[in-house]
Amino acid sequence: MKSFTVQEINEILQGIIVGNTSENITAPEQLEMASATEISFIGNKKYEKFWATSKACVAVVNEDIAIEPGENRAFIKVKNADLAMSQVLALFAPPAPLFTVDIHPTAVIDLTATICNGARIGAGCYIGPNVVLGDNTTIYPNVTILDDSTVGKNTVIWSGTVIRERCHIGNDCIIHPNATIGADGFGFRPDPQRGLVKIPQIGNVIIGNNVEIGANTCVDRGKFSSTILGDGCKIDNLVQIGHNSKLGKFCIMAGNSGLAGSVTLGNGVIIGGSASIKDHTTIGDGAIVGAGSGVTGDIPAGKTMLGYPAVEARDALKQWAILKRLVNESKGK
Secondary structure, three states: OOOEEEHHHHHHHEEEEHHHHOEOEEOOOOOHHOOOEEEEEEEOOOHHHEEEEEHOOOEEEEEEOOOOOOOOOEEEEOOOHHHHHHHHHHOOOOOOOOOOOEEEEOEEEEOOOOOOOOOOEEOOOOOOOOOOEEOOOOOOOOOOOOOEEEOOOOOEOOOOOOOOOEEEEEEOEEOOOOOHHHHOOOEEEEOOEEEEEEOOOOOOOEOOOOOOOOOOOOOOOOOOEEEOOOOOOOEEEOEEOOOOOEEEEOOEEOOOOOEEEOOOOOOOOOOOOOOOOOOEEEEEEEEOOOOOOOOOOOOOOOOOEEEOOEEEHHHHHHHHHHHHHHHHHHHOO
Protein backbone atom coordinates (compact mmCIF):
# COMPACT_ATOMS: atom_id res chain seq x y z
CA MET A 1 0.00 0.00 0.00
CA LYS A 2 1.29 3.44 -0.87
CA SER A 3 1.90 5.96 1.91
CA PHE A 4 3.49 9.41 2.05
CA THR A 5 4.28 12.04 4.64
CA VAL A 6 2.75 15.48 4.33
CA GLN A 7 6.19 16.80 3.42
CA GLU A 8 6.55 14.27 0.58
CA ILE A 9 3.18 15.26 -0.85
CA ASN A 10 4.05 18.93 -0.60
CA GLU A 11 7.23 18.34 -2.62
CA ILE A 12 4.84 17.74 -5.53
CA LEU A 13 2.28 20.45 -4.72
CA GLN A 14 4.83 23.15 -3.78
CA GLY A 15 2.38 24.70 -1.33
CA ILE A 16 2.74 25.98 2.24
CA ILE A 17 2.26 23.54 5.12
CA VAL A 18 0.32 24.90 8.10
CA GLY A 19 0.23 22.72 11.21
CA ASN A 20 1.78 19.30 11.50
CA THR A 21 0.84 15.63 11.56
CA SER A 22 2.87 12.53 12.31
CA GLU A 23 0.52 10.29 10.32
CA ASN A 24 1.60 8.62 7.13
CA ILE A 25 -1.02 9.41 4.51
CA THR A 26 -2.42 6.24 2.93
CA ALA A 27 -5.15 7.48 0.58
CA PRO A 28 -7.18 10.47 -0.63
CA GLU A 29 -10.85 10.66 0.38
CA GLN A 30 -13.72 13.14 0.57
CA LEU A 31 -14.00 15.08 3.82
CA GLU A 32 -16.94 13.28 5.41
CA MET A 33 -15.61 9.81 4.55
CA ALA A 34 -11.92 10.25 5.38
CA SER A 35 -10.15 8.32 8.12
CA ALA A 36 -7.32 9.55 10.33
CA THR A 37 -4.64 8.46 7.84
CA GLU A 38 -6.25 10.00 4.74
CA ILE A 39 -5.91 13.31 2.91
CA SER A 40 -8.84 15.38 1.65
CA PHE A 41 -9.34 18.88 0.24
CA ILE A 42 -11.41 22.00 0.77
CA GLY A 43 -11.94 23.73 -2.55
CA ASN A 44 -14.75 26.06 -1.52
CA LYS A 45 -15.40 28.11 1.62
CA LYS A 46 -18.81 26.50 2.10
CA TYR A 47 -17.07 23.21 2.92
CA GLU A 48 -14.86 24.67 5.66
CA LYS A 49 -17.53 23.85 8.27
CA PHE A 50 -17.09 20.13 7.61
CA TRP A 51 -13.42 20.13 8.64
CA ALA A 52 -14.27 20.08 12.36
CA THR A 53 -16.12 16.75 12.05
CA SER A 54 -13.84 15.17 9.44
CA LYS A 55 -11.23 12.65 10.59
CA ALA A 56 -8.79 13.49 7.77
CA CYS A 57 -5.30 14.27 9.04
CA VAL A 58 -4.41 16.55 6.11
CA ALA A 59 -6.35 18.72 3.69
CA VAL A 60 -5.27 20.53 0.56
CA VAL A 61 -6.84 23.99 0.85
CA ASN A 62 -6.96 27.35 -0.90
CA GLU A 63 -4.65 30.08 0.37
CA ASP A 64 -7.55 32.18 1.72
CA ILE A 65 -8.99 29.50 4.01
CA ALA A 66 -10.42 31.06 7.19
CA ILE A 67 -9.89 28.17 9.65
CA GLU A 68 -6.92 26.49 11.32
CA PRO A 69 -6.09 22.79 10.95
CA GLY A 70 -6.11 21.94 14.67
CA GLU A 71 -3.97 19.63 16.80
CA ASN A 72 -1.92 16.96 14.96
CA ARG A 73 -3.54 17.96 11.66
CA ALA A 74 -2.21 19.95 8.73
CA PHE A 75 -3.24 22.04 5.75
CA ILE A 76 -1.31 22.33 2.52
CA LYS A 77 -2.16 25.79 1.22
CA VAL A 78 -2.13 26.22 -2.58
CA LYS A 79 -3.60 28.63 -5.09
CA ASN A 80 -6.17 26.14 -6.40
CA ALA A 81 -7.01 23.24 -4.08
CA ASP A 82 -9.23 21.50 -6.61
CA LEU A 83 -6.50 21.47 -9.23
CA ALA A 84 -3.80 20.48 -6.74
CA MET A 85 -5.90 17.56 -5.54
CA SER A 86 -5.70 16.09 -9.04
CA GLN A 87 -1.94 15.72 -8.45
CA VAL A 88 -2.61 13.93 -5.17
CA LEU A 89 -5.04 11.56 -6.85
CA ALA A 90 -2.46 10.81 -9.54
CA LEU A 91 0.08 10.01 -6.82
CA PHE A 92 -2.19 7.35 -5.30
CA ALA A 93 -3.72 6.07 -8.55
CA PRO A 94 -3.43 2.32 -9.09
CA PRO A 95 -1.62 1.14 -12.21
CA ALA A 96 -3.59 0.63 -15.42
CA PRO A 97 -4.72 -2.94 -16.20
CA LEU A 98 -1.74 -4.99 -17.35
CA PHE A 99 -1.17 -6.65 -20.69
CA THR A 100 0.42 -10.09 -20.46
CA VAL A 101 1.58 -9.73 -24.07
CA ASP A 102 1.88 -6.67 -26.29
CA ILE A 103 -0.40 -8.14 -28.96
CA HIS A 104 -2.87 -10.77 -27.82
CA PRO A 105 -2.99 -13.88 -30.03
CA THR A 106 -6.77 -13.56 -30.46
CA ALA A 107 -6.51 -10.06 -31.95
CA VAL A 108 -7.20 -9.94 -35.69
CA ILE A 109 -4.84 -7.51 -37.42
CA ASP A 110 -4.91 -6.97 -41.17
CA LEU A 111 -1.58 -7.49 -42.89
CA THR A 112 -1.68 -3.93 -44.28
CA ALA A 113 -2.09 -2.32 -40.83
CA THR A 114 0.86 -0.45 -39.32
CA ILE A 115 1.50 -1.09 -35.63
CA CYS A 116 4.15 1.34 -34.32
CA ASN A 117 6.63 0.85 -31.50
CA GLY A 118 5.21 0.08 -28.08
CA ALA A 119 1.59 -0.26 -29.21
CA ARG A 120 -0.42 -2.86 -27.27
CA ILE A 121 -3.52 -4.64 -28.53
CA GLY A 122 -5.83 -6.66 -26.28
CA ALA A 123 -7.83 -9.83 -26.78
CA GLY A 124 -10.55 -9.92 -29.42
CA CYS A 125 -9.64 -6.67 -31.16
CA TYR A 126 -10.06 -6.16 -34.89
CA ILE A 127 -7.62 -3.83 -36.67
CA GLY A 128 -8.63 -3.34 -40.30
CA PRO A 129 -6.81 -2.67 -43.57
CA ASN A 130 -4.40 0.30 -43.68
CA VAL A 131 -5.04 1.23 -40.06
CA VAL A 132 -2.14 3.01 -38.34
CA LEU A 133 -1.63 2.77 -34.57
CA GLY A 134 0.92 5.26 -33.24
CA ASP A 135 3.73 4.68 -30.78
CA ASN A 136 2.71 3.49 -27.31
CA THR A 137 -0.99 3.37 -28.13
CA THR A 138 -3.03 1.06 -25.89
CA ILE A 139 -6.03 -0.77 -27.34
CA TYR A 140 -7.99 -2.69 -24.70
CA PRO A 141 -9.90 -5.91 -25.50
CA ASN A 142 -12.75 -6.05 -28.02
CA VAL A 143 -12.08 -2.77 -29.80
CA THR A 144 -12.87 -2.47 -33.52
CA ILE A 145 -10.91 -0.08 -35.74
CA LEU A 146 -11.97 -0.17 -39.38
CA ASP A 147 -10.24 0.53 -42.67
CA ASP A 148 -7.91 3.50 -43.22
CA SER A 149 -8.31 4.92 -39.71
CA THR A 150 -5.40 6.30 -37.70
CA VAL A 151 -4.75 6.53 -33.97
CA GLY A 152 -1.98 8.82 -32.70
CA LYS A 153 0.76 8.33 -30.14
CA ASN A 154 0.06 7.50 -26.47
CA THR A 155 -3.70 7.25 -27.03
CA VAL A 156 -5.76 4.84 -24.91
CA ILE A 157 -8.91 3.21 -26.33
CA TRP A 158 -11.00 1.23 -23.87
CA SER A 159 -12.99 -1.95 -24.47
CA GLY A 160 -16.01 -2.04 -26.72
CA THR A 161 -15.17 1.10 -28.65
CA VAL A 162 -15.82 1.15 -32.41
CA ILE A 163 -13.85 3.47 -34.68
CA ARG A 164 -15.28 3.26 -38.15
CA GLU A 165 -13.53 3.65 -41.46
CA ARG A 166 -11.38 6.69 -42.38
CA CYS A 167 -11.54 8.31 -38.94
CA HIS A 168 -8.51 9.94 -37.34
CA ILE A 169 -7.72 10.15 -33.62
CA GLY A 170 -4.91 12.40 -32.38
CA ASN A 171 -2.14 11.94 -29.82
CA ASP A 172 -2.64 11.53 -26.06
CA CYS A 173 -6.38 10.90 -26.31
CA ILE A 174 -8.55 8.71 -24.07
CA ILE A 175 -11.68 7.06 -25.46
CA HIS A 176 -13.75 5.31 -22.81
CA PRO A 177 -15.69 2.03 -23.18
CA ASN A 178 -18.32 1.56 -25.87
CA ALA A 179 -17.88 4.92 -27.54
CA THR A 180 -18.62 5.01 -31.26
CA ILE A 181 -16.57 7.23 -33.53
CA GLY A 182 -17.75 7.66 -37.12
CA ALA A 183 -21.23 6.12 -37.15
CA ASP A 184 -23.51 7.37 -39.92
CA GLY A 185 -25.04 10.76 -39.30
CA PHE A 186 -28.82 10.91 -38.86
CA GLY A 187 -29.85 11.87 -42.38
CA PHE A 188 -33.15 10.93 -44.05
CA ARG A 189 -35.42 12.70 -46.54
CA PRO A 190 -39.08 11.89 -47.28
CA ASP A 191 -39.95 10.65 -50.75
CA PRO A 192 -43.57 10.02 -51.86
CA GLN A 193 -42.66 6.71 -53.48
CA ARG A 194 -39.86 5.38 -51.27
CA GLY A 195 -40.75 6.70 -47.84
CA LEU A 196 -37.80 7.92 -45.78
CA VAL A 197 -34.70 7.81 -47.98
CA LYS A 198 -31.34 7.40 -46.25
CA ILE A 199 -28.80 10.09 -47.19
CA PRO A 200 -25.30 8.61 -47.58
CA GLN A 201 -22.81 9.86 -45.00
CA ILE A 202 -19.48 9.82 -46.83
CA GLY A 203 -17.37 12.04 -44.56
CA ASN A 204 -15.36 11.07 -41.49
CA VAL A 205 -14.40 12.17 -37.97
CA ILE A 206 -11.19 14.01 -37.04
CA ILE A 207 -10.31 14.20 -33.35
CA GLY A 208 -7.43 16.42 -32.20
CA ASN A 209 -4.79 15.85 -29.54
CA ASN A 210 -5.42 15.41 -25.81
CA VAL A 211 -9.14 14.79 -26.28
CA GLU A 212 -11.14 12.65 -23.84
CA ILE A 213 -14.42 11.01 -24.87
CA GLY A 214 -16.71 9.38 -22.32
CA ALA A 215 -18.36 5.99 -22.30
CA ASN A 216 -21.25 5.36 -24.72
CA THR A 217 -20.73 8.66 -26.49
CA CYS A 218 -21.36 8.88 -30.23
CA VAL A 219 -19.52 11.13 -32.65
CA ASP A 220 -21.16 10.83 -36.09
CA ARG A 221 -19.25 11.09 -39.35
CA GLY A 222 -19.81 14.03 -41.66
CA LYS A 223 -22.31 13.93 -44.48
CA PHE A 224 -19.82 15.53 -46.91
CA SER A 225 -16.56 16.30 -45.12
CA SER A 226 -15.54 15.90 -41.47
CA THR A 227 -16.98 16.12 -38.00
CA ILE A 228 -14.13 17.78 -36.04
CA LEU A 229 -13.22 17.88 -32.34
CA GLY A 230 -10.42 20.34 -31.60
CA ASP A 231 -7.45 19.81 -29.32
CA GLY A 232 -8.16 19.46 -25.60
CA CYS A 233 -11.92 18.86 -25.82
CA LYS A 234 -13.46 16.89 -22.94
CA ILE A 235 -16.67 15.01 -23.71
CA ASP A 236 -18.65 13.27 -20.96
CA ASN A 237 -20.55 9.95 -21.09
CA LEU A 238 -23.71 9.58 -23.19
CA VAL A 239 -23.11 12.61 -25.41
CA GLN A 240 -24.33 12.87 -29.02
CA ILE A 241 -22.30 14.90 -31.53
CA GLY A 242 -24.12 15.13 -34.85
CA HIS A 243 -22.70 14.96 -38.35
CA ASN A 244 -20.51 17.81 -39.61
CA SER A 245 -20.40 19.48 -36.19
CA LYS A 246 -17.16 21.33 -35.47
CA LEU A 247 -15.85 21.90 -31.97
CA GLY A 248 -13.02 24.33 -31.32
CA LYS A 249 -10.27 23.79 -28.77
CA PHE A 250 -10.93 22.99 -25.09
CA CYS A 251 -14.70 22.60 -25.34
CA ILE A 252 -16.56 20.75 -22.57
CA MET A 253 -19.79 18.78 -23.03
CA ALA A 254 -21.44 17.26 -19.95
CA GLY A 255 -23.45 14.04 -19.85
CA ASN A 256 -26.62 13.61 -21.94
CA SER A 257 -26.01 16.79 -23.90
CA GLY A 258 -26.29 16.74 -27.65
CA LEU A 259 -25.43 18.63 -30.81
CA ALA A 260 -27.60 18.24 -33.90
CA GLY A 261 -25.95 18.30 -37.31
CA SER A 262 -23.61 21.08 -38.45
CA VAL A 263 -23.30 22.83 -35.09
CA THR A 264 -20.19 24.98 -34.63
CA LEU A 265 -18.68 25.56 -31.19
CA GLY A 266 -15.92 28.12 -30.73
CA ASN A 267 -12.98 27.64 -28.40
CA GLY A 268 -13.65 27.01 -24.72
CA VAL A 269 -17.42 26.53 -25.02
CA ILE A 270 -19.14 24.73 -22.11
CA ILE A 271 -22.33 22.73 -22.69
CA GLY A 272 -24.12 21.68 -19.48
CA GLY A 273 -25.70 18.30 -18.87
CA SER A 274 -28.81 17.40 -20.92
CA ALA A 275 -28.56 20.60 -22.97
CA SER A 276 -29.52 20.32 -26.63
CA ILE A 277 -28.33 22.44 -29.53
CA LYS A 278 -30.33 22.94 -32.75
CA ASP A 279 -28.76 22.09 -36.10
CA HIS A 280 -26.73 24.73 -37.99
CA THR A 281 -26.24 26.77 -34.81
CA THR A 282 -23.03 28.66 -34.03
CA ILE A 283 -21.90 29.23 -30.43
CA GLY A 284 -19.09 31.73 -29.92
CA ASP A 285 -15.85 31.40 -27.96
CA GLY A 286 -16.22 31.01 -24.21
CA ALA A 287 -20.02 30.82 -24.22
CA ILE A 288 -21.78 28.68 -21.59
CA VAL A 289 -25.03 26.77 -22.05
CA GLY A 290 -26.62 25.78 -18.73
CA ALA A 291 -27.82 22.29 -17.90
CA GLY A 292 -31.10 21.27 -19.50
CA SER A 293 -31.19 24.26 -21.83
CA GLY A 294 -32.45 24.14 -25.40
CA VAL A 295 -30.53 26.33 -27.84
CA THR A 296 -32.50 27.33 -30.94
CA GLY A 297 -30.29 30.09 -32.36
CA ASP A 298 -26.76 31.43 -32.50
CA ILE A 299 -25.02 32.52 -29.28
CA PRO A 300 -22.41 35.32 -29.27
CA ALA A 301 -19.02 34.77 -27.65
CA GLY A 302 -18.89 34.96 -23.88
CA LYS A 303 -22.64 34.73 -23.25
CA THR A 304 -24.23 32.46 -20.62
CA MET A 305 -27.57 30.98 -21.65
CA LEU A 306 -30.24 29.20 -19.60
CA GLY A 307 -33.68 27.74 -20.08
CA TYR A 308 -35.84 26.25 -22.79
CA PRO A 309 -35.70 27.95 -25.18
CA ALA A 310 -32.37 29.30 -23.96
CA VAL A 311 -32.08 33.03 -23.25
CA GLU A 312 -29.38 35.07 -21.52
CA ALA A 313 -28.95 33.88 -17.93
CA ARG A 314 -30.04 37.13 -16.30
CA ASP A 315 -33.23 37.18 -18.39
CA ALA A 316 -33.95 33.54 -17.57
CA LEU A 317 -33.61 34.23 -13.85
CA LYS A 318 -35.96 37.22 -14.14
CA GLN A 319 -38.51 35.08 -16.01
CA TRP A 320 -38.37 32.39 -13.34
CA ALA A 321 -38.78 34.96 -10.56
CA ILE A 322 -41.81 36.51 -12.30
CA LEU A 323 -43.35 33.09 -12.89
CA LYS A 324 -42.84 32.13 -9.25
CA ARG A 325 -44.48 35.37 -8.14
CA LEU A 326 -47.46 34.80 -10.45
CA VAL A 327 -47.93 31.28 -9.13
CA ASN A 328 -47.82 32.50 -5.53
CA GLU A 329 -50.29 35.30 -6.31
CA SER A 330 -52.66 32.81 -7.92
CA LYS A 331 -52.59 30.86 -4.64
CA GLY A 332 -53.35 34.00 -2.66
CA LYS A 333 -49.93 34.15 -1.02
